[in-house]
Amino acid sequence: MTQEQRSGRPDEDRARVSRVDAPLRGPFLLLFGSAVLWLTLGSALSLVAAFKLLPAGFGSCEWTSFGRLEAAARNAFFYGWAGNALFALNLWLLSQLGRFEIRNGWMAAIGGLFWNLALIWSTVSVIISGPGAYALLDFPAGAGPVLAVAFALAGLWPVVAYAKRPTGHSFAGQWFVVAAAVSFLLAFVLAQVTVVWAPAAGVAQAVAHSWYVRTATLLWLGGSALGLGYYFVSKVLARPLHAYYLASVAFWTYFLFAGWTAPASLIGSPVPLWVQSAGVVGSMMMLVPVLLVGLNLLGALSQEGGWSRAWNSTALRFISVGVVAILFSLVLAAWAADRSVNAALRFTSFAEGQGVLLLYAGVSMTIFGAAYAALPRVSGSRWPSAAAIHTHFWASFLGAVGSAVSAFAQIGGASQTMAFVGLVSTGLLLAGHLAFAANTFATLLKGSPAPESHPAQD
């Protein structure tokens, strides 16, 4: 990785921009740039919130109370970072696989603009007037429709690229990304209606909310991340995925059962028993796609020195860590859905640790890996600093693992030592994200050469 960083002749500093990538440049850089800004903002808010868990604490200002900071940080990470980054990367991935040259990129840019404006509005509103009752839907009611329209403009491009692919052939990575985009929009609109605008009666609201959270987390973020995983594992290793013919089963079972895992978070609450039991069954059934995705991806990585090759490729190093973390967190979720285990873990920090594994060690790492591969190809300039990449990898890896360990260790009860470990880990995450942000913006500021004149699509 390091020898690539030394720039020799000036033109060696340039990566080639293909015909597919060239028209993507504007929207991709806008979306990804804002994603990185949200990432650093969210990590900074998380760090302040983590200070709040220490006895020393500071301040008693309402605006900096733990609940508000935590909600703002969660939204910034979820919609700001992962959302924007997946708009960019999913569009990029499907353009590559479908040889799709985007014509109306301005629509994606407008969508991204409104998405970010609505997010700024809701972040300010969460900080000033407090979050609502429902996590991930706790922005002002008016921001919901704006986000939905913005998503339709910015997030549905993978569907267009898929529909316009030149051959009838398709690849598992495409299925995951397309289904992820469609299912998020569907879930978001339904959740807006049933939770915010025309609230369903009684516990149906809680059921709808839990369904939305799981769909958005597992299908949109998780599904997109697995799609990127399918692509990069095969691409970087230059070999077909292990037992690839099972990928369609993995895909369908994943998208079938992910939504049904939702009521597992409501076990023991006054929702009808069969709904709770369906959640238990859904969580257990998720082990089927977990096994099959593992067979496809980890199987390919385990053959002929795949892991060491993954380790030596920046993109695949991040992505293989991400895929392993996603699968592991789903196994943990299935275990915790068992009724007797759930009775012990229900009101503890277990779910938080599992969420950290899924989002920070899983989805986020996968996005980083994909960005390390995609950004140079779109922007036309290389990553300027290998040291920053190393810092980023270790800081975000150790930060995510440390945060999860801190949450798991406090299952039995709050511990000051572990709250401190959590604080240090959140600091590590912020450090890693700052290194990534510095590297990203250095890349973007280097500018780019004009696209090459000869056809260079691949």
Next chain:
Amino acid sequence: MNDRNRHSDRSRPRQGGPGPEGFSDGRLVEVHSQIARNKQEPALGFSMTPIFVVFLFCAFGFWAGLYLTRNSRGFSASAFDLDAPVVSASAGPVAFEPDAAKGEKLYLANCAACHQPTGMGLPGAFPPLAKSPWVAGDEKRMIKIILLGMAGEVEVAGAKYNGNMPNVGSALKDAQIANIATYVRSAWGNAADPVMDTSVAEVRKALGARGQLSPKEILDAHPLGK
């Protein structure tokens, strides 16, 4: 056109994409859709995998069906936990059946801390339930103690205890108390009749809201059998 070389451009940084030997995107899609069509990879030889997956999938599906039917109380919208009575669509609520196994779980969660899982109590502190005359005979005696607790000096199996039992049962449902009593009255060598939830409801209603009972009050109403 050489597909494999098209993207392996020396000017591209390695972290900017796969190494020179990486797949091109077109080839990646092609190779995989070929595998998906042929459903086999003779060179890699894992023909056993599909059979294994089919079996596993069947096992999961079987378990899921079993679990759902056993833990859904007939998909009733008014059953909220596993202790809810089984409701069938036609016959209304099914009658309560005393269940010593459920009682044992409840006993271990609510009673065993003092009376011990063995039912032997702790000498000098908590009286035994095993072969205790307080447990046998009139079920109302035991129900009252579980519901309201008991404070004062008692003599059980020749030993004196000056205990103070809290009103453990006020937070439990009638059916749960009935199951606990049924379990205690049938475990550790006890052999008294099972207790119905209706008896608990009756006693609870008759007692109303009041504090702990004294041993004398209980023994006056329900003398120990010999």
